Structure formats: C-alpha cells, structure tokens
Amino acid sequence: MTKLPGTQGLILEEPLLWEKGDKGRIGFSLPENDVGHFPLDSDLCGETPDLPDLSELEVIRHYTRLSQWNFGVDSGMYPLGSCTMKYNPKTNERQASLKGFQAAHPLLPDPLCQGGLRLIHELERLLTEITGMDAVSLQPAAGAHGELAGMLIMHAYHRKKGTKPTKIIIPDTAHGTNPASAALCGFKPVTVSSNTEGILDTNDVAALMDEDTAGIMITNPNTLGLFEKNLPDIAKIVHDRGGLVYCDGANLNALLGVVKLGEIGVDILHLNLHKTFSTPHGGGGPGSGPIAVLKHLEPFLPIPRVVNNESYSLQENFPDSIGRLLTFNGHFGILVRAYSYILSLGSELPRVTEYAVLNANYLKERLRKILHLAYDQPCLHECVFSDKEQHAFGVSSLDMAKRLIDYGFHPPTVYFPLVVPGAIMIEPTETESKEDLDLFITAFEIIAREAKTNPQLLHEAPHNTKVRRLDETTAARKPCLCG
Numbered sequence: 001m002t003k004l005p006g007t008q009g010l011i012l013e014e015p016l017l018w019e020k021g022d023k024g025r026i027g028f029s030l031p032e033n034d035v036g037h038f039p040l041d042s043d044l045c046g047e048t049p050d051l052p053d054l055s056e057l058e059v060i061r062h063y064t065r066l067s068q069w070n071f072g073v074d075s076g077m078y079p080l081g082s083c084t085m086k087y088n089p090k091t092n093e094r095q096a097s098l099k100g101f102q103a104a105h106p107l108l109p110d111p112l113c114q115g116g117l118r119l120i121h122e123l124e125r126l127l128t129e130i131t132g133m134d135a136v137s138l139q140p141a142a143g144a145h146g147e148l149a150g151m152l153i154m155h156a157y158h159r160k161k162g163t164k165p166t167k168i169i170i171p172d173t174a175h176g177t178n179p180a181s182a183a184l185c186g187f188k189p190v191t192v193s194s195n196t197e198g199i200l201d202t203n204d205v206a207a208l209m210d211e212d213t214a215g216i217m218i219t220n221p222n223t224l225g226l227f228e229k230n231l232p233d234i235a236k237i238v239h240d241r242g243g244l245v246y247c248d249g250a251n252l253n254a255l256l257g258v259v260k261l262g263e264i265g266v267d268i269l270h271l272n273l274h275k276t277f278s279t280p281h282g283g284g285g286p287g288s289g290p291i292a293v294l295k296h297l298e299p300f301l302p303i304p305r306v307v308n309n310e311s312y313s314l315q316e317n318f319p320d321s322i323g324r325l326l327t328f329n330g331h332f333g334i335l336v337r338a339y340s341y342i343l344s345l346g347s348e349l350p351r352v353t354e355y356a357v358l359n360a361n362y363l364k365e366r367l368r369k370i371l372h373l374a375y376d377q378p379c380l381h382e383c384v385f386s387d388k389e390q391h392a393f394g395v396s397s398l399d400m401a402k403r404l405i406d407y408g409f410h411p412p413t414v415y416f417p418l419v420v421p422g423a424i425m426i427e428p429t430e431t432e433s434k435e436d437l438d439l440f441i442t443a444f445e446i447i448a449r450e451a452k453t454n455p456q457l458l459h460e461a462p463h464n465t466k467v468r469r470l471d472e473t474t475a476a477r478k479p480c481l482c483g
C-alpha cells in the first residue's frame with residue numbers, strides 16, 4: 001500500500017477501565033485520616049457503585065490511548081462537505097478561556113458584566129456589517145435553532161400583518177434541517193426543483209409563490225456548493241406577493257466580505273459561528289446560530305436584547321418579540337471565539353472566501369479526471385461528485401470513503417445532497433495548504449485505480465483502523481455505551 005500520512009502506525013489496544021487495575025489500587029494519596037469512623041445511614045448510601053480501582057498512570061494511559069483513536073482537524077484533513085471542518089487558530093481558544101470571560105456567571109447583574117455585554121453588542125454590529133443585515137441576535141444555540149428563530153419571525157411578521165399563510169417554498173438543494181425547521185413552525189414545505197445548472201430558476205419560484213405562501217427558505221450557497229445567482233429576481237417575486245426571503249447562511253465562508261446577503265433581497269438570515277467563525281464542532285458540542293434581519297423585522301428578534309444606553313444592559317421590553325429561545329443569552333464562549341476571529345483577521349476577512357473557493361475549484365478540476373462531476377459549474381466552497389464512473393466496477397461512494405480512512409483522511413460527506421445519486425461532497429476549506437490538497441488528490445487517484453484493479457480491497461476497507469465497517473444505523477440508533 002502506498003504510504004501517505006495516515007493511520008498506518010502504532011494503534012494501541014486498550015481494554016475497558018473495568019478490565020484494568022486491581023482491587024485496592026488508587027490514583028491519589030490522602031493524608032492519614034485523623035477522624036474516627038462513623039457509619040453512614042445505609043439508606044442514604046445505597047449500594048456501593050461498581051468503580052474500578054486504578055493507579056494514576058493507568059488512568060492517564062487509558063484516556064490518552066482512547067484520544068488517539070479519534071480523528072480531528074488537528075490530526076488531518078477533514079473535508080466533510082457542508083460542515084466546514086476547518087482549522088481554527090488557537091489564539092481564539094486563548095481569548096475564550098480568559099478568566100473574566102470563562103468564569104463569568106450567566107446570572108451576574110448587568111453592571112458587573114459590562115465587558116461581556118459589550119462583546120455581544122459589538123459582535124452583533126460586526127455581523128451586521130459582514131452580512132449587510134440591520135440587526136442580529138446571538139441567542140440561537142445552533143444553525144437549526146437559528147432557522148427555527150427565523151421561521152418564528154416569519155410567522156410573527158405575517159400574524160402582525162393579519163395574514164396566515166400555511167406554506168413555504170424550499171428548494172430540493174436546501175440543507176435537510178430547513179424543511180424540518182419550517183414544519184416545526186407549522187409551515188408546509190413545498191419543494192421547488194433546481195434546474196439543470198443546479199440552481200433555482202426564477203420562473204419555477206414564480207409558479208409556486210401565491211398568497212398562501214409565507215415566503216422562501218433558500219440555502220445560499222446551496223448544498224451543491226453553487227451560488228444562487230437568481231436570488232435578487234426571486235426575492236423580488238416573493239416580496240411582490242407579500243412573502244419574505246429566508247436565507248440559510250451556514251456556509252458563509254463562501255461569501256465572507258464578498259457578498260452581502262442583506263443587499264440582494266434577503267430579509268432573514270442565519271449564520272453558523274461554529275462553522276465559519278472559529279469554533280471547532282462535531283460530536284454535538286455547543287454551537288451558535290445567530291439570526292440576522294432587516295430593519296422592518298428587528299422588533300421580532302428574540303429577547304433579551306443587549307442595549308447600549310450609556311452602559312450595556314439586557315432588555316426585555318420588545319412586545320413584538322418571538323420571546324426567549326434559551327435560558328441564558330447564547331453560548332458565550334463561542335461568541336468570544338467569533339469576536340476574536342473577526343478582529344484578528346480584520347480587513348483580511350475576504351481572504352477566507354478567496355481561499356475556500358480557490359481550494360474547492362482546484363480539487364474539482366483535479367478530481368474530475370477520476371470522479372464524475374455532478375454539475376459542471378464553477379463552485380464556491382465545496383464541490384459535488386458521484387460514484388457513477390466506479391459503479392462499473394461495483395464500487396460505491398461508501399467504499400471509496402472508507403478507503404480514504406486507510407490513507408489518513410476523514411471521508412467527505414457521502415449520499416448528500418439527495419439530488420445527486422451516490423454523491424461525494426467535498427469541502428476542503430480555506431485552511432488546507434496546496435501540499436495537503438495534493439496528498440488528498442493522490443489518495444483519491446490511488447483509490448480510483450484500486451477500484452478498477454481490486455474492488456474487493458475497497459469493499460472491505462478500512463483495513464488499518466481499530467474497528468472496520470460498523471453497522472452505522474444500529475450504532476447511531478442503539479449506541480452501546482457500557483462496553
């Protein structure tokens with residue numbers, strides 16, 4: 001097997017903690033007890049928990065070994081389409097762990113957390129400038145939560161106007177969370193198909209946009225990594241017929257400093273700070289999905305809002321607000337990282353987009369020689385292929401994705417977006433160097449050759465990992481957490 005920087009190396013076996021250690025072994029030494037023994041009420045104690053007895057070294061080795069079975073962006077390229085698994089500068093982590101930020105209690109009275117409130121207020125202002133929107137709330141806890149906030153705002157807007165539309169238009173290239181968020185607010189999603197170029201056609205939207213439709217929910221760039229260039233015309237039709245335009249801007253690293261969505265017809269927008277703005281993500285950790293609106297929708301934003309009136313304070317007196325979305329005011333540590341990221345890049349911010357788009361187009365042009373390119377268009381931050389060419393040898397996207405693991409890369413997104421059968425959706429991100437992109441391409445070239453000469457090898461991949469092919473459905477639905 002060709003050697004690439006991958007998982008071929010020392011893979012340490014490690015049993016469960018319960019199988020290690022020995023009775024009476026301890027990981028710490030306390031001073032001699034000089035207090036007499038007092039038996040506790042056994043009803044209070046219950047049964048002694050079954051905890052293993054281990055030394056300090058056994059515990060350290062156990063967890064260090066387990067940590068090496070994981071893969072993260074700090075150990076290798078993670079080109080998971082639609083997820084922006086990019087490298088996040090460690091300086092932003094450092095700012096987020098500053099004592100004053102990290103230790104601030106969420107119930108501190110306003111006068112005692114002026115710095116934190118000011119950071120929220122300034123980050124809101126920076127995000128309005130970046131997006132071309134007028135007002136922002138940092139409260140939503142994730143992208144999908146931002147979508148929910150946006151749908152609630154759309155609902156509140158129509159109610160205030162005295163209309164009660166029941167439908168919302170959603171393209172077939174939207175992110176999967178979009179129809180779910182719309183449905184949670186009681187809107188019936190109506191699908192509009194993308195055209196042969198992979199984007200929305202103005203006439204197709206015009207044919208669906210009627211008085212019973214609240215508006216459109218459009219992912220831009222869409223999940224094919226393509227820019228919805230008809231958005232201004234589509235927005236005009238939606239507005240003329242009384243609707244609003246919602247934009248899913250989770251992948252803003254494709255547009256940062258280049259396109260201001262608020263200037264091309266978008267009324268409501270959400271961002272993912274944990275994709276674009278320097279918070280590592282994955283594994284269900286905390287996120288942040290700020291919601292941005294144009295002026296006429298500002299009264300509907302969630303409360304409390306940070307107001308600057310000589311000093312900063314949290315205010316709740318906004319009668320048209322959709323209300324509170326979280327117990328506290330957003331995931332503050334993530335806001336600190338985003339603020340630090342934006343300020344540290346400053347006027348260089350558009351470079352993020354330039355590199356993200358350049359890297360994706362470079363990969364697209366090199367990989368199209370071995371993989372079927374779904375839409376032959378210049379892409380933005382990601383590109384979508386399929387396994388059409390490899391089907392002839394009985395090799396699927398899943399086989400190729402699994403084989404990539406042997407060569408040291410996290411697999412790209414597969415079988416999404418749904419409009420491309422056998423999709424392979426690659427987002428290299430702006431932080432990968434040309435050398436690393438070339439290594440990834442080399443791995444894919446080797447895999448494409450293996451698909452022809454030795455398909456069995458791919459069917460059985462990965463070969464070099466701790467575990468081989470898992471039953472992914474059962475693993476997700478019935479996780480076995482007790483060993």
Ligand SMILES: *Cc1c(COP(=O)(O)O)cnc(C)c1O
Pocket residue numbers: 082083142143144145175177219248249250251272287289
């Ligand atoms: C990631 C993503 C979302 C969902 O974000 P979460 O924080 O996972 O809820 C929504 N839309 C798009 C386009 C995304 O890429």
